[in-house]
Amino acid sequence: MLTAIKLCKHIRKVNIHKLTASLKKEFLLLWSDKAGLSLMFAMPLLLVFVITVIQDSALKVASENRVALLVANHDRGSSGEVLLDKLQASGLFELSVQNELEERDLNGELLSKGRLMALYIPETFTEGLEKSAREVSTLMLRDLGMDYDPKALVLPVKPSVSFYFDPVLQENFTYSIQSIIRAYMTNVETSLVIDRLYADTEIEVSPDLLKEKMLSNRVSINAFAASRGKSGLQPNSTQHNVPAWTIFAMFFMVVSLGANVVKERINGSFLRLKTMPTSFFLVIFSKMLVYVVVAVLQVALIFSIGVYVFGRIGLHPLTIPAHYGAFAMVVLLSSLAAVSYALLIGVFAKSNEQANAFGAISIVLFAALGGIWVPTFVMPDFMQVISKFSPLQWCLQGFYILFLKEGSWDDLKWVILYLLLFVGVCQLGIYLKLRAEKLV
Amino acid sequence: MDIGIHGVCYRYPNEVEDTLQNINLRIEPGDIFGLLGPNGAGKTTLISLLVGLIVPMEGIIAYSRDSQVLTTAAMRSSIGYVPQEYAFYPELTPRQNFAYFGAMYNLSASDIAQRSEELMEVLGLAQVQDKRMSTFSGGMKRRVNLAIGILHRPDVLFLDEPTVGVDVQSKYAIVRFLKGLNRNGMAIVYTSHHLAEAEELCNRIALLDHGKVIVQGTLSRLLAEHGQRDLQSLFLALTGDAYRDQTL
Numbered sequence: 001m002l003t004a005i006k007l008c009k010h011i012r013k014v015n016i017h018k019l020t021a022s023l024k025k026e027f028l029l030l031w032s033d034k035a036g037l038s039l040m041f042a043m044p045l046l047l048v049f050v051i052t053v054i055q056d057s058a059l060k061v062a063s064e065n066r067v068a069l070l071v072a073n074h075d076r077g078s079s080g081e082v083l084l085d086k087l088q089a090s091g092l093f094e095l096s097v098q099n100e101l102e103e104r105d106l107n108g109e110l111l112s113k114g115r116l117m118a119l120y121i122p123e124t125f126t127e128g129l130e131k132s133a134r135e136v137s138t139l140m141l142r143d144l145g146m147d148y149d150p151k152a153l154v155l156p157v158k159p160s161v162s163f164y165f166d167p168v169l170q171e172n173f174t175y176s177i178q179s180i181i182r183a184y185m186t187n188v189e190t191s192l193v194i195d196r197l198y199a200d201t202e203i204e205v206s207p208d209l210l211k212e213k214m215l216s217n218r219v220s221i222n223a224f225a226a227s228r229g230k231s232g233l234q235p236n237s238t239q240h241n242v243p244a245w246t247i248f249a250m251f252f253m254v255v256s257l258g259a260n261v262v263k264e265r266i267n268g269s270f271l272r273l274k275t276m277p278t279s280f281f282l283v284i285f286s287k288m289l290v291y292v293v294v295a296v297l298q299v300a301l302i303f304s305i306g307v308y309v310f311g312r313i314g315l316h317p318l319t320i321p322a323h324y325g326a327f328a329m330v331v332l333l334s335s336l337a338a339v340s341y342a343l344l345i346g347v348f349a350k351s352n353e354q355a356n357a358f359g360a361i362s363i364v365l366f367a368a369l370g371g372i373w374v375p376t377f378v379m380p381d382f383m384q385v386i387s388k389f390s391p392l393q394w395c396l397q398g399f400y401i402l403f404l405k406e407g408s409w410d411d412l413k414w415v416i417l418y419l420l421l422f423v424g425v426c427q428l429g430i431y432l433k434l435r436a437e438k439l440v
Numbered sequence: 441m442d443i444g445i446h447g448v449c450y451r452y453p454n455e456v457e458d459t460l461q462n463i464n465l466r467i468e469p470g471d472i473f474g475l476l477g478p479n480g481a482g483k484t485t486l487i488s489l490l491v492g493l494i495v496p497m498e499g500i501i502a503y504s505r506d507s508q509v510l511t512t513a514a515m516r517s518s519i520g521y522v523p524q525e526y527a528f529y530p531e532l533t534p535r536q537n538f539a540y541f542g543a544m545y546n547l548s549a550s551d552i553a554q555r556s557e558e559l560m561e562v563l564g565l566a567q568v569q570d571k572r573m574s575t576f577s578g579g580m581k582r583r584v585n586l587a588i589g590i591l592h593r594p595d596v597l598f599l600d601e602p603t604v605g606v607d608v609q610s611k612y613a614i615v616r617f618l619k620g621l622n623r624n625g626m627a628i629v630y631t632s633h634h635l636a637e638a639e640e641l642c643n644r645i646a647l648l649d650h651g652k653v654i655v656q657g658t659l660s661r662l663l664a665e666h667g668q669r670d671l672q673s674l675f676l677a678l679t680g681d682a683y684r685d686q687t688l
Contacts, residue, residue, distance in 0.1 A: 017543050017548070022544075274492070
């Protein structure tokens with residue numbers, strides 16, 4: 001902004017002809033940089049597409065696809081079979097039953113045959129569950145003041161199954177699978193407890209109805225994503241990834257723009273410009289204007305692909321927020337933030353290599369801190385504080401408020417303030433550096 | 441335009457010695473003024489001061505026309521500068537470079553078009569005016585470098601080693617072109633290590649060494665005063681024959 005304010009003082013001296021020529025020169029330089037253009041347009045498009053497909057597939061693995069599970073059932077009773085029936089009926093698993101395998105074989109199966117998970121049901125599974133059911137039933141008889149066998153209150157060994165998994169699987173994924181198996185085992189165990197209770201209390205009526213009532217999930221969870229809007233917009237991998245990776249692409253222009261500024265500063269044309277009746281502000285302002293347009297075009301291109309193409313290739317189509325004014329503001333401020341940061345790197349770097357290396361690494365760090373890859377809420381507390389200094393985090397917040405929560409201007413106020421502050425600080429840095437070098 | 445240089449000193453940041461000490465020179469309309477000297481003498485620093493890239497720490501550089509001192513803006517519009525480096529955008533064509541730099545000199549689009557056509561014709565670049573300059577030879581690049589510096593028809597043209605690294609034909613074309621510009625009234629201030637070229641081109645010279653002007657005046661007067669037969673023998677007599685290697 002400071003550059004822009006200082007520029008206003010020069011604008012009286014700068015005629016439109018100069019500005020047009022400068023903008024045209026920037027456009028031609030950009031157009032001649034085919035590698036830079038592909039980095040700014042093709043790379044993010046590919047990135048958005050790949051990341052969205054991968055995340056979408058990961059979600060489908062958990063929600064739509066069946067999980068392959070190797071099973072060795074050595075249970076002498078029937079509960080092991082009942083458990084497997086329930087797992088099969090859940091539709092979540094693709095069971096591969098190989099009862100000839102011993103428990104010691106399962107480790108080898110996973111290591112050498114590419115299996116991901118295996119379940120071993122021991123010979124004493126039913127026996128253990130029945131003893132457990134008997135313990136529960138006996139406790140009830142005791143508490144109801146009825147006759148009971150005190151020996152049944154001592155449970156020698158708790159029943160267990162063994163779960164083997166490939167260590168490449170993510171921890172939260174294996175926990176989810178174990179939780180599902182545990183839920184079905186509880187189901188089997190509860191059924192046995194009801195049978196035992198009916199038997200011990202000599203109730204002659206069949207317990208099937210009670211089992212049905214107790215074992216069926218009678219409380220449903222209605223899930224709602226918090227949103228200001230009424231459109232029922234559902235969060236999905238597209239709504240998350242398209243804005244996130246678009247922001248990353250916008251900021252990654254530091255590689256092209258930063259190097260462009262350095263090149264101009266260190267080559268002879270800049271020396272010549274310094275002797276001319278013109279200002280370097282014009283050069284910087286022209287670059288800013290051209291690259292803000294580039295950033296807006298990046299958004300337009302990537303979002304258009306999200307809206308019009310994703311739906312045709314099996315992904316969720318992108319839903320553009322209804323609040324167009326706020327949307328335009330977030331896009332513009334994000335573009336200005338990205339361009340200002342790139343210009344700042346460009347005026348401070350002493351060589352192209354420095355601009356490229358520092359620019360790219362800093363953006364990757366900002367992206368990591370800003371929640372582009374992993375949501376900030378899963379980060380440790382101190383990292384969450386640090387993440388507030390990442391401009392990408394605020395840009396992402398702005399897009400998420402609009403794309404996921406259908407937020408309003410009021411929800412965006414801190415995002416807008418922070419981004420304006422960030423742009424201001426970058427512009428001040430640019431101005432001070434140029435002034436220190438006696439360029440303005 | 442007259443340029444008066446009075447008691448100018450300059451020292452680069454972090455240097456312990458002055459690069460230029462007490463420089464006093466005068467450049468007048470019609471001059472082809474050669475700033476000559478061995479490596480590290482201060483020629484490029486003096487040119488940089490004269491075109492306003494850096495500011496003297498002591499002394500004054502006054503630009504005047506008809507006894508009126510020019511403002512910085514007026515001075516910038518009245519001078520042309522051709523640095524040692526290629527001072528253009530190699531990704532663009534000569535025509536696109538002329539359009540940009542011409543506009544920065546406040547020339548109208550029609551003036552730029554007309555003058556760039558003329559210059560490209562004279563400098564033998566008409567056939568390549570729409571080709572990207574990154575594909576040009578060293579000689580072609582030097583000629584475009586020169587053409588951009590005179591697009592706005594300055595009163596004084598500053599050239600820092602304009603023929604370095606070019607072939608004989610391009611060097612000949614550049615020298616001939618500079619003579620033509622001077623005949624049309626343009627003053628030229630020029631640095632070079634090509635002493636024969638300077639001898640052919642310059643009507644006055646200043647010989648610098650260790651940041652000081654050793655001698656200045658017309659070549660014939662200086663040769664007579666020091667009993668030398670040509671510029672090279674004068675140069676070696678006054679600056680010695682020891683190497684002047686520089687580290688960056």
